Amino acid sequence: MLRFEDVWKRFGRDWVLKGVGLEVERGEVVALLGPNGSGKTTLLRLAAGLLRPTRGRVERRGEALLLPNPPAFHRHLTAREHLAYDLALFQGSGGMEEAVGLLEAFGLPPDKPLLAFSSGMRKRLALLRLLLLRPGVWLLDEPETALDQEGRRLLLELLEEGRRRAAVVLATHDLDFARKVADRTLLLGQG
């Protein structure tokens, strides 16, 4: 589903990624590890097609959804409205009943404007979109932060679902978390 072939990426004069190779199929969860500034976020943005590699090739089959950290939403919409537009614009197959059900399951108020959401509530909403829009490639930047105990439990369940449906790449600093959810890890920033 996702393939990096000897990918190099430079910002200005600094090389951030030097010849990364990676292949992720559906049913796999890959964790990106590495110190601050080692290029995890950059790799995810390359995978989404939001950046272009300086050298090498990035190939992807299927739609990707990138969950940035912190997640971004239109703050004047409510959660319900946001999901309705998402379904229309991403041509998702799920319906609004499903969306409302998910909001309830994730403990989110459907009719509060998003600017009034706390950081954890925003994170939950971002996770929920993955289930609703069903992209084939999940790209998650530090998905475990900002969540409380219950939120983490939801995330673990979600990743089980993701393993079944999609190719998942996530960046994290939490080694325990990575160990628990990832089938493989990729360590960046070691030259």
Added chain:
Amino acid sequence: MLRFEDVWKRFGRDWVLKGVGLEVERGEVVALLGPNGSGKTTLLRLAAGLLRPTRGRVERRGEALLLPNPPAFHRHLTAREHLAYDLALFQGSGGMEEAVGLLEAFGLPPDKPLLAFSSGMRKRLALLRLLLLRPGVWLLDEPETALDQEGRRLLLELLEEGRRRAAVVLATHDLDFARKVADRTLLLGQG
């Protein structure tokens, strides 16, 4: 240094804080715990004086510095410039040599514009400002996120320093972390 007396806070019709009492003296580290949306960030903003309580009183002696999550900087400045302006505008007592020394200790490039910083690098810079500007009250929102192993070590050292110099209040979801650094915890969102 910081005192909440029966503080109530409401947004629109929803009460977020219902009668919070809290007293933090210099030399104490208090951790705020609680589920997503329980009012931790709100409490920190009240303590900083950026919000006003609906009822009750918030008292503070000494300057406060709030470290929001994610931290905010002028993206067109370099780290060195940002710290120089901080020293001038906050009338900090430290000098630029100290600032440059700290940048080195925190592993940050002094002359890269901040828009090119990764999330962990931004977090480190935010932490560093506490040491440079020496506020009497430290207010930290999820300070442990986005940091790698080395970053966490720096944070723990920093909090030791904070315990000596200031009254520290931090919000977190990481129970281990809270247990390790906090003298006391305050659990929010239990009515």
Added chain:
Amino acid sequence: MERTLARPDAWTWAFLGLGLLLLPVGFYLALAAPPDVNQGYLVRIMYLHVPAAWLGYLAFFVTFLYSLLYVFRPDPRYDRVAASSAEIGLVFLGLALVTGMLWARPTWGVYWTWEPRLTTTAILFAVYVGYFLLRSAIEDPDLRAKASTAVGILGFVNVPISYMSVKWWRSLHQTQSIDLTTGRVQMDPEMLQALLFNLLVFTLLYLGFVRFRALLAAWEAQKEEA
């Protein structure tokens, strides 16, 4: 907790009642007043136009005062009175604008020209329209009160400008016959009487309306709390 809503007090009823009662008398006096040497019966618009404009000024002055009070003591009541007065003031000033335009058509031949008094009055009107747009854009009551307080104070500068505009710029519009800055009066006593009487009626109405509107605002605030 269930609190009973406050009711309009005796003063409010008295102002409103007296004002409405005397309104026909005012109209009668206006119609009975002698015609003007230059303008004939057209001058009767004046008995509506001038009191309305003055009450507009007065209302904005009250907004200014209560805004100042709010700065020194942030009591939501002050904010409510300030906003109510601005609202009634807009109505009165709007009336002055409309009657002025109706008057302008036969005397100057156009409804509107770019003339200092008219321009400054229109600007004054715009200031308080802005005041309410600002209020409608802010949900948080404290912030709303603060923001509009600032406009209520700064915006008041336009009242003396509008008033003085006929003196400062050579203007097409009538200069003051009752000059509040010098206290000189140049007007036929009978006309003056009718004018002053109408002024009194309008003032009573203003007082009644403001008290009533402030009470409504208090109810709204109470409902928001619940």
Added chain:
Amino acid sequence: MRRVLVLALRDLRLEVRGRAGLLSVFSFFLVMLFILALGLGPEEVLLREAAAGALWVGMAFAGSLLASRAFGLEVEDGTLDDLLLAPGSREWIYFGKLLFQMLLLLLLGLLGLLVAAGLFYMPLERFFPLLFTLFLGSLGYASVATFYAGLLARLRGRDVLLPLLLFSLVVPVVLASVRATEGLLVGLPLDEVLPWWQLLGVFDVVYVTVSALLFPWVMEG
């Protein structure tokens, strides 16, 4: 395409919610007409002569503010990346944003006509030809404006360059619109106005086509 409409309507809704963009642009436009009338008045002849120019100058400036709203909310909320990830080729995003801009510009123009009638003694007898001119001019303007707004949204400090780039390309459109409007106001027969309309039509077709083709390309990578 249904998505084009959904996107345009969503953006309208967001702007109305934020009460931001719209009020700002509309009040700016009105104040601008007002101040121009103030500055040029009070002689009626002069005002009437300046009416077409004032209207389109006002449209051009208010339009440049509107243009920065096309992707303004996406940038403010950080949702542009997300929009770009929506499946399919990205022309539909361009058309959605263009439709959004057109709706607002037409509304603005309509308001402008009415206000100019009052302030500048502008005669409105030939209302439909005026409206048609408005449509042609707005389309030419909006097509370029939307394209640049998208291009610059990916750069920082965007609104900056926007007016500069925009004005150089849309000056011909604005001038042609002014001429057509003037012609209509002074009562020229329609076939003397026609050449201006044709010119506007050509601009519209060229700008829309080229922008739509280039858009997906500039937004990628």
Added chain:
Amino acid sequence: MRRVLVLALRDLRLEVRGRAGLLSVFSFFLVMLFILALGLGPEEVLLREAAAGALWVGMAFAGSLLASRAFGLEVEDGTLDDLLLAPGSREWIYFGKLLFQMLLLLLLGLLGLLVAAGLFYMPLERFFPLLFTLFLGSLGYASVATFYAGLLARLRGRDVLLPLLLFSLVVPVVLASVRATEGLLVGLPLDEVLPWWQLLGVFDVVYVTVSALLFPWVMEG
């Protein structure tokens, strides 16, 4: 106060780095003068008569764009909270931002004078009185603009309201400036211009004082 200066200079530096605000505002201003000259021309008499008006109308509009830059970067980068936490009472923040605005407005005005000399045949013999008028007018304008920009910055995305609120308060200042400038251009003796200067002076003192006093209060809590 040293901090006032540091803040003003820092903001200038940020704007120059972002290349945003400045270029946009200045190009807007120039294009506006240009289009006005185009619309009013080519008769020299008419142009010369309209010069003062065009200059100040241009200043007013460009100034309203500038005003939203006063706190624009703080809001974009989310640093406003941080600035408000700086120790001491907050008047200095107001004065720092005011100074920043003044510097830019004066630069804009100076540029405007030179350009107007070219486009509108505006005579510049009485350069220093013109400059003085520019200073008085800009101060009145900037004082209100800075204040409102700060007030509205807390409302995120609501700079919307800025033009409306701003213009209704500064129109008198602009009008007085236009009159003073006109007086200078047609060669009135200075003591006939004096009343306008006095009026502007009164505005300046009132607006600056009231704004500075209210600023810390509106920014708190």
